[in-house]
Amino acid sequence: SSGINAEYGGSRKVWCCYATSLACQSKMETVRDLLTKALKSLPKHKHVRTISHFAQLEYRLGDPAKGSTMFENVLTSYPGRLDLWSVYLDKTIALADNEQTRLLLDRVVGLKLPAKKMKFFFKRYVDFELSQGDKERAERVRELARNYIETSDL
Numbered sequence: 001s002s003g004i005n006a007e008y009g010g011s012r013k014v015w016c017c018y019a020t021s022l023a024c025q026s027k028m029e030t031v032r033d034l035l036t037k038a039l040k041s042l043p044k045h046k047h048v049r050t051i052s053h054f055a056q057l058e059y060r061l062g063d064p065a066k067g068s069t070m071f072e073n074v075l076t077s078y079p080g081r082l083d084l085w086s087v088y089l090d091k092t093i094a095l096a097d098n099e100q101t102r103l104l105l106d107r108v109v110g111l112k113l114p115a116k117k118m119k120f121f122f123k124r125y126v127d128f129e130l131s132q133g134d135k136e137r138a139e140r141v142r143e144l145a146r147n148y149i150e151t152s153d154l
Helices: 002-008 012-024 028-041 044-061 064-077 082-094 098-109 115-131 135-151
Strands: none
Touching: 012 028, 012 044, 028 044, 044 064, 044 082, 064 082, 082 098, 082 115, 098 115, 098 135, 115 135
């Protein structure tokens, strides 16, 4: 990685490609060390997307719990980043961890977001419950959505 710093240190894509290559070789400890180096080299505005990429690598090829922690830490600082919520939800759904998925969906529909974005997440929540075959829970989510519409200043 010392070669990366010299010539390509400011390129998020280079760091992410290198990390992906290492992860595919089952070198996750090296990938974790690489994130620290990447964040020192990259400008701040590239940090969130870089951390998101490394978190997704954890989900796919490493330790999903570490990936979850990475998303949680970023979302603490950037709760309005719906792209991060969406990726985090996708990864959690892919693990088939229904309770964790419901906790995440409950949190995201509890945020103060613009109506259009709320509609997207309520729809995801209903679709998730229907995919689980739980019509009662889907109806509960629809009720939450109706309450949101009635109590918000749209």
